[in-house]
Amino acid sequence: METDVLIIGAGPAGLNSAYEIASNGVQTVIVDESFFPGGQLKQQTQYFNNLPRQFEAQRGITLAETLANRLHSLPVTMLHKHTMIGVYKDGSIGVSNGESTFPIKAKKVIVTTGAAEETCLFPGWTLPGVMTVGAAQILMNRERVLPGKNAIILGCNSFSQEVAQQLKDCGVNILGIIEKNTSLGRESRERLHSDIPLLLNSYITRAMGRGEVEKVFINHNGSEQEWRADLICIGNGLSPILEPFEILDCSFTNKEKLGGLLPGYDSNFKTENSSVYVAGNAAGITCMGGVLLTAEIAAADVLRHLGVLNREDAARQTTYLWKELLRIETQTDSEVFYARVASIQEFHEKNNIPLPTSFHAILEEC
Amino acid sequence: MDKSTIVCRCEEINIDEIETAIKMGASTFDDIKRLTRCGMGPCQSKVCMNLVRELLSENLGKPLKEIPPSRMRMPLKITRLGSLVGKESSNNVLSVFSESSLEEGEQQNE
Amino acid sequence: MYIKDHPILKKDNNHEVTFFYNGTTLKAKHGQTIAGALMANGIKKFGITRKLQQSRGLYCANGRCCSCFVTVNGLEHVLSCMTLIEDGMEVNPNSGDPDVRRGEYGN
Numbered sequence A: 001m002e003t004d005v006l007i008i009g010a011g012p013a014g015l016n017s018a019y020e021i022a023s024n025g026v027q028t029v030i031v032d033e034s035f036f037p038g039g040q041l042k043q044q045t046q047y048f049n050n051l052p053r054q055f056e057a058q059r060g061i062t063l064a065e066t067l068a069n070r071l072h073s074l075p076v077t078m079l080h081k082h083t084m085i086g087v088y089k090d091g092s093i094g095v096s097n098g099e100s101t102f103p104i105k106a107k108k109v110i111v112t113t114g115a116a117e118e119t120c121l122f123p124g125w126t127l128p129g130v131m132t133v134g135a136a137q138i139l140m141n142r143e144r145v146l147p148g149k150n151a152i153i154l155g156c157n158s159f160s161q162e163v164a165q166q167l168k169d170c171g172v173n174i175l176g177i178i179e180k181n182t183s184l185g186r187e188s189r190e191r192l193h194s195d196i197p198l199l200l201n202s203y204i205t206r207a208m209g210r211g212e213v214e215k216v217f218i219n220h221n222g223s224e225q226e227w228r229a230d231l232i233c234i235g236n237g238l239s240p241i242l243e244p245f246e247i248l249d250c251s252f253t254n255k256e257k258l259g260g261l262l263p264g265y266d267s268n269f270k271t272e273n274s275s276v277y278v279a280g281n282a283a284g285i286t287c288m289g290g291v292l293l294t295a296e297i298a299a300a301d302v303l304r305h306l307g308v309l310n311r312e313d314a315a316r317q318t319t320y321l322w323k324e325l326l327r328i329e330t331q332t333d334s335e336v337f338y339a340r341v342a343s344i345q346e347f348h349e350k351n352n353i354p355l356p357t358s359f360h361a362i363l364e365e366c
Numbered sequence B: 001m002d003k004s005t006i007v008c009r010c011e012e013i014n015i016d017e018i019e020t021a022i023k024m025g026a027s028t029f030d031d032i033k034r035l036t037r038c039g040m041g042p043c044q045s046k047v048c049m050n051l052v053r054e055l056l057s058e059n060l061g062k063p064l065k066e067i068p069p070s071r072m073r074m075p076l077k078i079t080r081l082g083s084l085v086g087k088e089s090s091n092n093v094l095s096v097f098s099e100s101s102l103e104e105g106e107q108q109n110e
Numbered sequence C: 001m002y003i004k005d006h007p008i009l010k011k012d013n014n015h016e017v018t019f020f021y022n023g024t025t026l027k028a029k030h031g032q033t034i035a036g037a038l039m040a041n042g043i044k045k046f047g048i049t050r051k052l053q054q055s056r057g058l059y060c061a062n063g064r065c066c067s068c069f070v071t072v073n074g075l076e077h078v079l080s081c082m083t084l085i086e087d088g089m090e091v092n093p094n095s096g097d098p099d100v101r102r103g104e105y106g107n
Helices: A012-022 A039-043 A060-069 A133-141 A158-169 A186-191 A243-247 A288-305 A311-350 A357-365 B015-023 B029-036 B049-060 B081-085 B090-100 C034-040
Strands: A002-008 A028-031 A076-079 A083-087 A093-096 A101-111 A115-117 A130-132 A150-154 A173-178 A202-208 A215-220 A223-228 A231-234 A238-240 A252-255 A260-263 A276-278 B006-008 C016-021 C024-029 C069-072 C075-079 C090-093
Touching: A002 A012, A012 A028, A012 A039, A012 A060, A012 A288, A028 A101, A039 A060, A039 A133, A083 A243, A101 A288, A130 A133, A133 A158, A133 A231, A150 A158, A150 A202, A150 A223, A158 A173, A158 A186, A158 A231, A173 A202, A238 A260, A252 A311, A276 A288, A288 A311, A311 A357, B006 B049, B015 B029, B015 B049, B029 B049, C024 C034, C034 C069
Parallel strands: A002 A028, A002 A101, A028 A076, A101 A276, A130 A231, A150 A173, A150 A231, C016 C090
Antiparallel strands: A083 A093, A093 A101, A115 A238, A202 A215, A215 A223, A252 A260, C016 C024, C069 C075, C069 C090
């Protein structure tokens, strides 16, 4: 199979960059592991407010449909249940559908593989009944199945708080949110729901049960208590999915504020491999607005290299998008934006590429 | 924490085994892989990547950002051999397996 | 347990499918994954590990952790969170190592 642009992952970043590219008449193929598009938006029933101007505030599940439906009349081939498993010598991407494996040759590849949930160790964390908060949300909102009756949420952050509330609204008894720190970040404090108990300075010492979680020992302020629970949801934050980048000859960098290890990229989200771009949470954990905008910045540079956009138009568009990214990311968490800009500066220095003049305005804002 | 706590869910490698490997000289994730099989199961260290990096960081007294990730090899996701060789040539895979299968007359120990 | 009245999602009209788990006949909703179908029937333990025979079940629900393996129509190590349930499907718990010498399934 041959195409102009290949996109790995049909989440919000992948779908949005596909729209930007294919609406210019450029042949685009999207490879996605799942049965239908949307990525993690497919189970996100919460509202997303801080989005780029062309999107109104909407629930994640609606946004998934909005993004996917826009592609219907465009030259986009969607390969569901297809997984990128490797790279051929000529740079073609190896894709498997479970039955056979074939190469896809593309002029440009955009990797939008998103993020994975980090875990948290405690004795018994491998027992059935222990899952990530994301998994509990998938069961509840995609499968319409209650993941348990009496739940403990491990880790207090805005996502775990959101899922805790959604589980409660579905009838799950939330015994408490267990947080090892003694205080909460700003976003978590603002989200505190008085009807869900929060235990600071606490951790799980052990989960036990015959074949599944039955009881959980909690250390709270130094003393141990035993709870009867059948569900533990681990909410320890996200980190970018890295697997595709090493075999694509991309380097890694480290920015704690962006979720730890991530691929290095320039001010257009192009990696060290000049035909590979990265966007969305794979380029650093950010808000939904950031996920969508990084996809548009990458798409603009892809269009320029394919000769669809001329240099001036691309520069104008990129300048506008970076200002939008600055506006949206700093509204949610300015440190994410600063870490991103720092990582881009480091990338340009390391590879001896001058930063485009249009980017200097952004640097001045920092 | 209990040192028998599993870190690698697939190969069932616990904290103690990983720390022992570090004491024996392992300084990277890939060293630990070779010594213990940690991260070599079906998920290929997708879950334990940062857990092991944190253990390395703590035990070596190095900041986490200086601990590189494990080598990420093809195939990137769990893949069946048959889907790698394709339908027409899948006979080749069959022949590899038949070489290792029982000889005629050999009894399988049940 | 199946959520009949979801606080946010509209009622679905997905039809019921019948499948078998460990020889027992169970019901699920069309569109659910095998993992979702098992959990809806109160089954959390999907199998045991090969070395320590520990219990495993759904963990990441995203096809990454490989903890939710089951055997489907004789094919071992199928990711139950990434495979949709089908009418008449025979699902069995994951019992550890595959038997590559058996040769019953063309391998």
